[in-house]
Amino acid sequence: MVWPDDRLRQPSVAIEKVDDSIRELYQDLVDSMYAENGLGIAALQLGDNRRMFIVEPKLAGRPETDPPVAFINPEIIATSDEQQDSEEGCLSFPDIYVKVKRPLRAKVRAMGMDGQPFECEGEGLLARCLLHEYDHLTGKLLVDFVGPLKRTMIKKKLTKLKGAEASDAEA
Numbered sequence: 001m002v003w004p005d006d007r008l009r010q011p012s013v014a015i016e017k018v019d020d021s022i023r024e025l026y027q028d029l030v031d032s033m034y035a036e037n038g039l040g041i042a043a044l045q046l047g048d049n050r051r052m053f054i055v056e057p058k059l060a061g062r063p064e065t066d067p068p069v070a071f072i073n074p075e076i077i078a079t080s081d082e083q084q085d086s087e088e089g090c091l092s093f094p095d096i097y098v099k100v101k102r103p104l105r106a107k108v109r110a111m112g113m114d115g116q117p118f119e120c121e122g123e124g125l126l127a128r129c130l131l132h133e134y135d136h137l138t139g140k141l142l143v144d145f146v147g148p149l150k151r152t153m154i155k156k157k158l159t160k161l162k163g164a165e166a167s168d169a170e171a
């Protein structure tokens with residue numbers, strides 16, 4: 001879903017175990033991420049407040065043919081002092097890019113779809129992606145990194161886009 005939608009700001013809730021409903025959520029995330037050509041997506045972006053996101057396998061350091069990597073109940077356990085500064089996009093902000101300063105490296109601990117804990121350490125784009133998806137689970141969004149003027153511009157652009165989609169659906 002596209003910002004401003006209140007569901008993007010919901011508090012997220014921890015997942016107790018990987019059951020059929022989590023496997024269903026995982027499949028919805030995979031389908032949505034690939035449909036939009038995203039590198040990652042968080043459950044809150046589908047209006048689901050369970051604490052989980054996925055990352056595209058190649059970016060996460062797995063073989064390209066692997067399924068996307070699920071991060072359930074993720075925690076950021078380390079970040080570097082060294083920073084990176086580049087443009088960032090988000091499926092909830094179509095065609096919007098915002099310059100965001102983030103640590104160059106980040107290490108995340110999470111539970112996988114097999115119910116086992118694992119760690120993932122990323123540098124550059126992977127670190128950025130992990131931190132971006134983690135932000136979603138805390139309700140933090142790209143617009144929180146910009147000033148009030150740019151925020152208003154983004155809101156105007158996305159509200160217009162939403163209006164255009166609504167009239168397409170009516171037609």
Ligand code: NI
Pocket residue numbers: 089090091092132133136
């Ligand atoms: Ni995003």
